[in-house]
Amino acid sequence: MLRIPFLLRLASLGLLLPPFFTQAQQTYSWENLPVIDQPRFRADTFLVTSYGAKGDGLTLNTKAINQAITECSQKGGGVVVIPAGLWMSGPIILKSNVNLHLKKAATLLFSPDKSQYALVEGFYEGKAAARNQSPISGTDLENVALTGQGIVDGNGDVWRAVHQRQLTDTQWKEKVASGGVLSDDQKTWYPSIAFKMASKQNKSMLLTPDKSLAEFADMKDFLRPNLVVLLRCKKVLLEGLTFQNSPAWCLHPLLCQHLTLRKLTVKNPEYAHNGDGMDIESCKNFLVEDCSLDVGDDAICIKSGKDEEGRKRGVPTENGIIRNNVVYNGHGGFVVGSEMSGGARYLFVSNCTFMGTDKGLRFKSVRGRGGVVEHIYARNIFMKDIAQEAIFFDMYYFVKFATDSPRDERPVVNEGTPVFRNMVFENVVCQGAKKGVFVRGLPEMPIQQVRMKNLVLETERGVELIDTRGISLEQVELVTATSEPLVFIENSQQLTFNSVEYAGKMPILFSVNGERSQDIRVQKTDFQTNQTVFANGAKASALK
Incomplete structure (x- = not known):
C-alpha cells in the first residue's frame, strides 16, 4: 500500500492527482482571462516639500519622503506627490493605501552612499539571502502604488562590476578613472576591494540558521539590492514611470496578488549584470501591459x-x-x-x-x-x-557537455x-x-x-x-x-x-x-x- 507522503510527492510533480489532494483551480482561456483588482486611493495629497524635501540634487530627502508616506498612510491614505526636480534619497519604504506619485520632470535619484542601505534579510534567486536594503520596498501592504511620469534611478553603476570587453575604450577609461579597483588581469572593474575579494572568493550570500546578518558585513558592498522589492502585497499598481539603472534586478514583486504593471519604461545598460527588467515571482493575478523594456538581462x-x-x-x-x-x-x-x-x-x-x-x-x-x-x-x-x-x-x-554525442x-x-x-x-x-x-x-x-x-x-x-x-x-x-x-x-x-x-x-x-x-x-x-x-x-x- 502506498504511503501518503509518496502520493503527495507524485501529486506535486503532476504525475498523480488523486481527487482528495486536488484544490479547486480556476481554469482560464483567451475568452476567460484572469481578473486583476485595481487599488483605489483617496484624493488627499501630501507634498514632500511640505516635509522639508528639496529637489536640488544635493539634499538627502530620505527622512522627508518617508515621513510624508507614513503620515499619509496613518491618516487613511492618499497621494504623496514628488514634483518636478532632482530628488536625492536613501531607501524609501512604502505603506498601505499610499500612491507615491512622481510628476513629469521629477527624478528620484538614489544615493551612491552605500552606508545609507542597511543589511537586510532578502532573497537571491528564490533563496533567503543577505542583501542591501532596496531603494524602494514594501512588505505586507495592501492598496499601494508608484505612479506618474517621472524617473526612478537606482544609481546602479556604483554597485555593479563590469568587464572591459563590455565597454567602449572611452567608457572603460572613464570607469577606471571613477575609482574602484581592477582585477588582477586588469580586465574587470570592481566598485571596491571588498567587492573584488567577495567575487574572487566566490563568497555565498545565502542565509543559513547558523549565520547572522552581521557576519556578512565584510562583503556588504557585494550584496547588490534590487531597485524595487514588493513582498506579500495585495492590490499593487506601478504605472507610467521610468525605472532605470538598477543595482541588480529592477522590479521584483514577490508573493504578491492583484499586481498591475502598466505603461512603464524599464531601462538598464546592456552590460548590467543581473540587470533584469521585471521578475514576477510566486505572484497570483497580475497584468503587464503597454510597457517598454531595454535591459541587461x-x-x-x-x-x-x-x-x-x-x-x-x-x-x-x-x-x-x-x-x-x-x-x-x-x-x-x-x-x-x-x-x-x-x-x-x-x-x-x-x-x-x-x-x-x-x-x-x-x-x-x-x-x-x-x-x-x-x-x-x-x-x-x-x-x-x-x-x-x-x-x-x-x-x-x-x-x-563533455561531447556533442546524444545524451542518454x-x-x-x-x-x-x-x-x-x-x-x-x-x-x-x-x-x-x-x-x-x-x-x-x-x-x-x-x-x-x-x-x-x-x-x-x-x-x-x-x-x-x-x-x-x-x-x-x-x-x-x-x-x-x-x-x-x-x-x-x-x-x-x-x-x-x-x-x-x-x-x-x-x-x-x-x-x-x-x-x-x-x-x-x-x-x-x-x-x-x-x-x-x-x-x-x-x-x-x-x-x-
Missing part, C-alpha cells in the same frame, strides 16, 4: 523559487496577462525560469514585440529545480533581429524533475534569428504537448527538437539560410508537422536521430523520401 521574467526552497514554498506564478509590450535589448523577451521550482500556470502573452533580444520566447530549467510549468499561451508575437533563438526551451540551463542518461523522476507541458503559441513572426525553434527536454521528462501554429520564421536554421513528446507545428513557413536539415529531431515521439512550407531547394528536410524517435507524422508538406535521413539508431519507420 531577461526582460519580462516569470519565477517561483529555486530548488528545494522553492518547492517547499510551493507557490506558483499564475493567472497572468502580458500584452502590448515592446522589448529591445535583453537576454529574453518573455522568459520562464530558471528559478521556477514552485511552478507557473495560466499565463497569457499577446501582442508583444521583441526587437534585438538574445532570445524571444525563452523557457529554461535544469535537473534539481522541479516544478510544473503548464498552460502557457502566446499569440501575436512579433520579433526582429533576434541574436539566437526565436522560440527556446532548454532543460540543461548552464550545463556543459535517464535518472529516476523525482521532486527535482522539472515538468514543462501544455502550451500553445500562435501567430508568431520572426525576421532574423540564428534558429527558429529549439526545444530540448530531458530523456526522463520530455517537454510535452506544445502546439505551434501559424509561424513565419526567417532564420539561419529551422527547427531542432530533442527529447520532446507531443510537439506539433501547423501552418509553418520556414525561410532558412542554410543547407543543413530544416528540422532536426532526436529521441522525440508523437510529433506532427502539418502544412510546413520552406523556401528554395532543401536537400534534407528531416534529420531523425536516436532509437527513441518514433511516431513522427508529416502532413500536407512537400517533401520526398530521399529528403529524410535517419541516424544514431533511428528507424525509417519512425516517420510517416
